[in-house]
Amino acid sequence: MTGIKQVSEKKLMLCSGRAYPDLAHEVARELRIEVTPIDLREFANGEIYVRFEESVRGSDAFVIQSHSAPINTWIMEQLIMVDALKRASARRITVVVPFLGYARQDKKHRGREPISARLMADLFAAAGADRLMAVDLHTAQIQGFFDGPVDHLHALPLLADYVTRHVDTRQLTVVAPDAGRVRVAEKWTDRLGCPLAIIHKRRDTERPNEVSVHEVVGEVAGRACVIIDDMIDTGGTVVRAAEALADRGATQVLAAATHGVFSGDAVERLEKANLARLVITNTLPTLTRFPSGRLVVLSIAPLLARAISEVFLEGSVTSLFEGES
Structure with a gap:
């Protein structure tokens, strides 16, 4: 039958925001891949525009962004990247946050306070993230805030x-x-x-x-x-x-x-x-x-790369820390 493309294996795509591209490129070198090209810019009023410059359909996409200053800008950019991937039919979307913003606000110390870490998890889930990967969360309980797999890496x-x-x-x-x-x-x-x-x-x-x-x-x-x-x-x-x-x-x-x-x-x-x-x-x-x-x-890049590889190949992230109590 003619006109049917050959079915290919799933592909790994590493997508980086603008907060810390150097780390993303270091992780990409460890994985022996290239960072996915993205058009990332801001409109005059500060709104963020995202467009992936190649097809992401059926991909296993890892969206890496450290929440450095200005923290709210980079969180919003990562959320928009996840939304764009979801709407472009990525097969699975993993949010990689070496440093997760608002993680210290993981419980209420007094009345009328937010639990902002839970809000962060809800935002990524609503944007379309299937999985979350982070390094040394402020408290382990934050893993339970995200309704999906969480890979908690340790330095x-x-x-x-x-x-x-x-x-x-x-x-x-x-x-x-x-x-x-x-x-x-x-x-x-x-x-x-x-x-x-x-x-x-x-x-x-x-x-x-x-x-x-x-x-x-x-x-x-x-x-x-x-x-x-x-x-x-x-x-x-x-x-x-x-x-x-x-x-x-x-x-x-x-x-x-x-x-x-x-x-x-x-x-x-x-x-x-x-x-x-x-x-x-x-x-x-x-x-x-x-x-x-x-x-x-x-450098945390080798650890991030190994964890991404294990997730992509359906391996065990836990195996990276076997022997740790």
Whole structure:
């Protein structure tokens, strides 16, 4: 029978917004593919226009966008890209958000507050996303906000391996900067075989981003300490924690976090802190420089590429973290 095209295998398409194209191209190189060409621009009034410049019909499309500043613009752009893919008959659409905006607003602390992380999940579902992939969500419960598969990737192996190469773990203490990070800190201690310390802090709900350190619980005197967190925003938590550890006799203080947000005067604040090194991943673009050279940025691209490959080939994303507790 003539006139019928040969049926082809499904195709993987990596689609990037404008927030952080460098990371998308790095992931594409790991996958040995090209980033899908897209016409992305804004109208005079600021509305975003999206058009894919090649057919996406039947494709397995991965839409990658880190929610960096201006965060609301890049979230809206990613939503519009998902909508365009859905209307162009993509077979499956996976939203890849190395850093998910609004993830800290995952519960109500007081009355009349939103749960913005849930709203984010609902928006992507409404736009047409079938699957969500993110790195180190602020809390694991956010996975339950999206009504579909969620691939929650972890940067712990990447960060912990760096610390292991540069610090004698026999003299190392892992430090949770607050109660919310204790579970993650325990995973670090299990991996590195070193003790755990916890910093008790209290936030003023009327004054966001301000922290008071109350007490350090654990063995830190005469030891190197690594403060672990999911993100560093204004730097207040890390700076206060580093001061508390130094005051209690720590010989060296490092900090390791997945997301380097660095809002406001965070860089200046962190530069003045008693930190030997600050280790992050490149889930967000690092637009400001640290004059001291103490900032170390590790690439998350290989992990993202492996996870995308597993999803595309119907493999196991969990297998990437087998052996992790």
